[in-house]
Amino acid sequence: MASILLFLSVLACIGAWWLSRQGLASKPWLEQGATVALPPADDAPIPASKVALWIFLAVIGSFFALFISAYSMRMQLPDWRAVPVPTILWLNTGMLALSSIALHGARNAARRGDVTDLRWGLVAAGVAALAFLSGQLVAWQQLTGEGYRLAANPANAFFYVLTGLHGLHLLGGLVALGRTTEKAWRTADTARLRLPVDLCATYWHFLLLVWLVFLSILTGWAGEFVDICRQILT
């Protein structure tokens, strides 16, 4: 359960840092009057949906961290036979990275107020994400073709489950991206698009990060890295 505990300790640190700024040591029974923590004048309040997205990312993060915990516990048992990583995964990784970059571009375009760049950035991100998903399906097909069936070995099962769940999360993101894109084609008001594009970009970067972590685990690099750390520590 090391990875989930590590993940939660990071969250706990963020939480503790945040709480330390909330006046938890104040003595409310001595105060009266509308003493409020007013944000500095130049600081716009954070929109609720942005806060919600970050908390949602923490939830998804703990979800995937738990899967990684389960993965690392299960792989220590003797029947584990690692899956060879299909070459197409590298192409897929590139696609997902492209998608993320395109969305980042769209975000910047929204800030600049450049609606053409914004629209094409969103479309490019969507297409690249779809390419990633189809690439993942091809990878599944290749693996089943080579006999790495779902139930044959826990390593296979984890491969399908992890890639599948990651894909499902991206699909959910695509729904949001689709709605944002549609909105972007209807209106030229980039100020109104800034927030939804921002949210999409954050979500995409997060899913890219999750995918890179998965990839490092599936290729065994993460395991080697942990081993090296362990050797250094002992």
Next chain:
Amino acid sequence: MVDVPLGPGGVVAPGDIEDVELYHPHSWVTKYVFAQDAKVIAIQYSLVALSVGLLALVLSWLMRLQLGFPGVFAFIDANAYYQFITMHGMMMVVYVLTALFLGGFGNYLIPLMIGARDMVFPYVNMLSFWVYLLAVLVLVASFFAPGGPTGAGWTLYPPQAILSGTPGGQEWGIILMLVSLMIFIIGFTMGGLNYVVTVLQARARGMTLMRMPLTVWGIFTASFMALLAFPALFVGAVMMLFDRIFGTSFFMPAIVEMGQPLERNGGSPLLFQHLFWFFGHPEVYIVALPAFGIVSDLISTNARRNIFGYRMMVWALLAIGALSFVVWAHHMYVSGMNPYFGFFFATTTLIIAIPTAIKVYNWILTLWRGNIHLNIPMLFALAFIVTFVNGGLTGLFLGNVVVDVPLSDTMFVVAHFHMVMGVAPILVIFGAIYHWYPKVTGRMLNDTLGKIHFWVTFLGAYAIFFPMHYLGLMGIPRRYHDIADMSFVPPSAHTLNAFITIVALFVGAIQLIFVFNLFWSLRHGRPSGGNPWRATTLEWQTPETPPPHGNWGKDLPVVYRWAYDYSVPGADQDFLPQNQPGTARSTMGPGHG
């Protein structure tokens, strides 16, 4: 912190806080069925959860009938018994307690107590309820599925949960259970995000975190924990579903069933237990923290005294929330995991008792020299303290490896967790319903019926669960369908079991008085006015009772003080509402905290 300059009369002009655009329902359906108002959603959540609770209560009756009078009721065979146990446990823990505290009280109280018009995402909030209802329907559907519901025990341990010897294991039962849990978690995540973000983003002007009532603190912390802990159950459910449907071996070790080796190998049942309890232990506190918060408010209001050690109460809530994530394996001392882990988890378990004990002491010190009003909510709150201490102490027994190992499979554990996690939170739920019913309906619940309900429930719960400790120490195993023919079970144990069953039937039936009271008082209850308990928190200060859509009329409230200004020296009345501008409080000492 920046001091806001006060205008004439010591009042800050409202309006510096952005008002939200509200969704306005146009028809009966959007107002009461597909409602986006948190208060309506809260009532929907509560009614569904209470109905599930009644169903789970009937299941417990059936179980008790078998335990008290083994063999008399032919329809309760071993399979049915295990199905009743499983469904009773899962329903009560997840679909009743979690849903009621967070979905019910959370939805009703968060916006009102922090001075908001509604949750920040009303549409998602509505979805959350309907997804929850779907989860309940899927769960209940398993009663009608071929093979009936799963009988794997509420912990659903593999491998037995998906083998043919377990009811529902190779049929629909376990699948529906896992799918229902997954749906529930999705629905809860929608709701939970709402509760957390609303507290973070939508507090009224002046409502700093340290001015929030402890009820909101409890629900807020618990929602956060639930958001992070439920994924563990989801992960376990996904993997077990794959094991069951696709024949993978995440959890399934090599098994010979009825002489036939199954096509599984190498899986780790222990892995499931880790995942399950990584959710399961925080779940205990997900239920307990809102109860802690609500009890603090009930006690402070009805003792007419500020809560003792407010800061410490908040810190203790946060400490319990954090610690509850590192105690999970104390449920697994007998699972065959590394014994050194046991040492670690026993230590953390004992450490978590410290912030919990702080809370108990603070409740008692709040009562000390208070002007105690023994009304029904207060009776329930006091009963909670007693019961919680009782169940908490046996928790310390079971948290120690050497004590747990012999007791783990006995009725002692049943007694422990029913005291601490069953009876104690239910008492708070009842107290809270008696307390907030006037705000929801504008009428008081009937007092006499309430007193009967309280005394029978409180004393009855002790009559049911106290003897179980004794049975457990005697070595009477839990989870057994029939102990009639076991030579080591003395006749006194059978008498005791019959006694428990009779009391359980009676106490269960008395709950109908409560249900009757809920409906009867809707029409015939005494009109309550806006603030019948003379309480300080914002929900009692709404311009109208019951509060309409949008809660606050034209202007949002402004908060001038913390939630516990009771019996302030020099004040005109013995409580100062949170939205009342400053009055002289010259003689007030430093207070306690």
